[in-house]
Amino acid sequence: MVEKWEDLPEEIWESVFDRLKEDRYLEALSLVCKRFLSISNRIRSGLTVSDLTVRTPGGISRFFQRFHHLKRIDLVDFHGNLDHVLHEISQSGLKLEALNLSKQSQFPAASMKELGNKMKSLRTLICSEFRFLQDRDLITIALSFPFLEELDISYPEQDHGSFPSIRDWNPFPGLVTDEGIVQLSSKLPNLRKINLSGNHFLSDNSLLALSQNCFLLSELFSSDCSFISLKGISFVIRHSPNLVSLSISGSNISCAFPTSSFSSIQSLLFSCAKALCCLDLSQMFISDDFLFVIGQANLPLQKLALSSCRGYTITGILMVLRLNQSVNHLDLEGADFLTDDSMGDLIQYLPNLVSIVISSCSNLTNKTFCNLAKSCPSLEEIQMERTSLGKGDFPMPLLQNRVIKSLKLAWNKRLTDETLEGIGIVCPELRSLDVSHCWSITECGIREIGKRCCEIRELKVNGCGKVRNLGKGTEFSRLEVLWAAGSGIGDEGLSMMGGWSCSGLRRLDLEGCLRVTQRGVKEMAEKSCKGLREVNLKNCCNVGADVLAWLVFSMPSLRRIIPPSGFVPTQKQRDFFLCHGCLVLDG
Numbered sequence: 001m002v003e004k005w006e007d008l009p010e011e012i013w014e015s016v017f018d019r020l021k022e023d024r025y026l027e028a029l030s031l032v033c034k035r036f037l038s039i040s041n042r043i044r045s046g047l048t049v050s051d052l053t054v055r056t057p058g059g060i061s062r063f064f065q066r067f068h069h070l071k072r073i074d075l076v077d078f079h080g081n082l083d084h085v086l087h088e089i090s091q092s093g094l095k096l097e098a099l100n101l102s103k104q105s106q107f108p109a110a111s112m113k114e115l116g117n118k119m120k121s122l123r124t125l126i127c128s129e130f131r132f133l134q135d136r137d138l139i140t141i142a143l144s145f146p147f148l149e150e151l152d153i154s155y156p157e158q159d160h161g162s163f164p165s166i167r168d169w170n171p172f173p174g175l176v177t178d179e180g181i182v183q184l185s186s187k188l189p190n191l192r193k194i195n196l197s198g199n200h201f202l203s204d205n206s207l208l209a210l211s212q213n214c215f216l217l218s219e220l221f222s223s224d225c226s227f228i229s230l231k232g233i234s235f236v237i238r239h240s241p242n243l244v245s246l247s248i249s250g251s252n253i254s255c256a257f258p259t260s261s262f263s264s265i266q267s268l269l270f271s272c273a274k275a276l277c278c279l280d281l282s283q284m285f286i287s288d289d290f291l292f293v294i295g296q297a298n299l300p301l302q303k304l305a306l307s308s309c310r311g312y313t314i315t316g317i318l319m320v321l322r323l324n325q326s327v328n329h330l331d332l333e334g335a336d337f338l339t340d341d342s343m344g345d346l347i348q349y350l351p352n353l354v355s356i357v358i359s360s361c362s363n364l365t366n367k368t369f370c371n372l373a374k375s376c377p378s379l380e381e382i383q384m385e386r387t388s389l390g391k392g393d394f395p396m397p398l399l400q401n402r403v404i405k406s407l408k409l410a411w412n413k414r415l416t417d418e419t420l421e422g423i424g425i426v427c428p429e430l431r432s433l434d435v436s437h438c439w440s441i442t443e444c445g446i447r448e449i450g451k452r453c454c455e456i457r458e459l460k461v462n463g464c465g466k467v468r469n470l471g472k473g474t475e476f477s478r479l480e481v482l483w484a485a486g487s488g489i490g491d492e493g494l495s496m497m498g499g500w501s502c503s504g505l506r507r508l509d510l511e512g513c514l515r516v517t518q519r520g521v522k523e524m525a526e527k528s529c530k531g532l533r534e535v536n537l538k539n540c541c542n543v544g545a546d547v548l549a550w551l552v553f554s555m556p557s558l559r560r561i562i563p564p565s566g567f568v569p570t571q572k573q574r575d576f577f578l579c580h581g582c583l584v585l586d587g
Contacts, residue, residue: 046072051080051583060085064092072098086111090118098124102152107137116144124150128195131157135180142187149190154221155198175199181206185213193219197247200225204232211239219245223280238272246273249282249305273299282307282331288316295323305331307357314342321349328378331357340367347375355381359408365391366419373401373426381406390414390440394422402429410436410460417445424452431455436462436483443469443493450475457504461487468515469493481507485536490515494524505532511562512539518547525555536562552582559583 044067047053054060064070073089073096075082082101086108089096096119101108107130115122122145127133133156141151153176176199185191191214196202202225210217217240222228233248277300286309294301301324306312314337321327327350332338338361350356353376358364364387372379380403389412404427409415415438424430430453435441441464450456450471459476460483461467468488470476482505494516497505510516521543525532532555537543545567551558561577562585563569569577569584577584 045070046074048074048077049085050077051578054078054080054085060088061092064088064094068094070094071096072100074100075104076100076102082106082108083111086115090115094119095121097121098126098150100126102126102128102130105131107133107140109137109140112140112144120147123148126152128152128154129157133176135175135177135183138176138180138184139187142184146187147190148188149216150193151184151188151191152195153199154195155224175201177201178203178205178209182209185209188214190214190216192216192242195221196225197221197223197250198225201227203227204229204235207232207236211236216242218242218275219278221245221247223247223282224250237276241272242275243273244275245278245303246276247278247280247282247305249280249284249307273297275300277301278303278329280305280331281309282333284309285311286316287311288313288319291316291320295320299324301327303327303329305329305357306335307331307333309334313337314345318345318349321346325349325351328352328354330355332361333357333383334360336360336362339363340365340371343368344371347371350376351378353379355379355383357383359383359385359387361387364388366394366422367392369423370395370398370426373404374399377401377403379404381408383408384412385409386411388412388414390416390419394419394426398422398425400428401426405430406432408434409438410434410462412438413440416440417442417448420445421448421452424449428452429455432458434460434483435464436460438464439466442466443471447471447475454478457481459483461489462509463487469496472496478504480504483509484513485509485511487513488515489513491517491520491523494520495527497524507534508532509536510540511536514541516540517542518544521547522550522554525551530555531557533557534560537564538562540564548577548584552577552580556581560585562586 282305391414458481462485465488543564548563560583
């Protein structure tokens with residue numbers, strides 16, 4: 001029988017560490033002893049690379065020597081020599097499965113070819129928000145990674161002002177076209193998931209090619225693609241038997257047809273989509289008849305997004321939910337016809353609801369919030385921004401829902417301290433709360449939430465000018481992230497934070513907090529926020545630039561600072577701070 005923790009076998013410790021789920025929790029454990037360091041190094045699966053990562057002694061290669069089992073690398077925050085980093089990755093011997101290259105300025109074709117030759121295990125590639133992504137880059141991707149299963153090329157910048165004259169286009173350098181998707185799909189037979197959103201020059205031909213060449217296709221995202229029509233979408237549904245998730249939001253497609261043609265065409269269409277469980281039709285014109293056909297198709301529907309849709313009524317959504325009570329994620333943002341009573345009718349058909357978005361539904365009040373908390377036992381997240389939340393009384397007695405973990409309640413001008421207190425009673429296990437720009441609430445309401453919801457990890461009070469502190473006792477003692485840009489928090493509020501046992505605070509956003517001075521920042525940091533990793537002091541006019549060096553030298557945990565406006569560090573200063581482990585961004 002094991003009597004001491006030191007006697008536990010490696011497999012047990014690996015299992016314990018693995019349950020932490022987030023790599024950042026491994027850092028503290030790795031400091032306990034050499035054995036924990038070895039185990040944490042062995043099980044770490046993800047690495048986020050920044051400029052700081054590469055500039056540290058030994059460069060990025062030392063991380064590959066330390067973490068032998070990395071599966072995911074994220075380069076979205078890296079702005080240096082991408083070719084150099086990709087070369088180091090290709091020489092690392094890792095069996096990488098996912099690579100995120102989002103927001104890079106130029107596609108590194110030669111380095112990607114080298115990486116493809118060395119790393120046959122890559123299955124997921126994210127190239128979102130790239131600049132000048134072209135057809136030839138897609139061909140390079142397909143040839144370099146023939147076993148790719150997931151690809152994201154969404155929302156390239158497409159800076160038309162930098163393109164050559166139209167007579168020089170062949171046909172559109174700097175753009176992804178149907179030709180690129182056709183060639184890509186022909187070389188990636190294992191492709192299961194692709195995000196084409198924001199590539200405005202793609203048409204139905206791209207969807208036809210994907211359906212014909214990628215038999216395993218299960219997830220397709222084609223939002224904001226102006227030339228994709230219902231004809232292309234219909235083809236995908238009919239010829240992709242494994243299709244599980246479909247998003248066509250924001251496209252210039254109308255899903256409202258004359259009844260005579262609707263039944264014969266659309267009923268046949270959705271009868272082919274037997275695996276479809278996620279459907280996003282946001283920002284489109286749809287009809288009640290269309291929703292009725294979706295309901296009649298007997299789909300295993302779990303997610304339905306109708307955000308900012310026009311044309312349908314409460315009758316249509318009631319029909320589809322009555323016939324699809326498996327829906328657990330529902331987005332009805334902007335459905336201004338919804339009332340507390342009609343929401344009561346909908347809720348009875350949502351026994352498995354996990355998350356709901358009813359933002360910008362101006363008629364919904366406290367009654368709807370309480371009805372959701374009471375009637376949906378699996379509900380974890382409510383997004384109810386820009387509504388009439390705060391209007392009306394809470395029904396008594398208040399029943400607790402210990403499943404709800406996240407509330408997004410920003411921009412509710414009627415929200416009061418009394419309503420916040422009621423929310424705290426109803427949702428005692430809350431982990432994340434956003435009440436940004438709720439101008440009527442004060443620190444009294446925030447304090448009540450902190451007292452009743454002891455598990456809150458993330459709090460957003462951006463723009464809440466009447467919120468000057470978060471409490472004087474043990475409120476928010478487990479807080480990890482505080483977004484307080486433009487709030488009333490000042491030196492007094494920071495001093496109170498420093499008086500907590502808040503060693504868990506990792507990220508602090510004080511942008512535009514005019515009451516904050518250098519004294520408050522120092523007092524908070526000195527008292528107990530020893531684990532702080534990111535601080536934003538932009539537009540904090542009463543904080544001097546010299547606090548920057550003090551923070552870096554006094555807080556070894558600090559990794560990123562946005563300094564007060566007006567301070568532009570020189571490259572020499574940036575490098576100096578980097579040597580101490582902290583990246584200073586432009587204020």
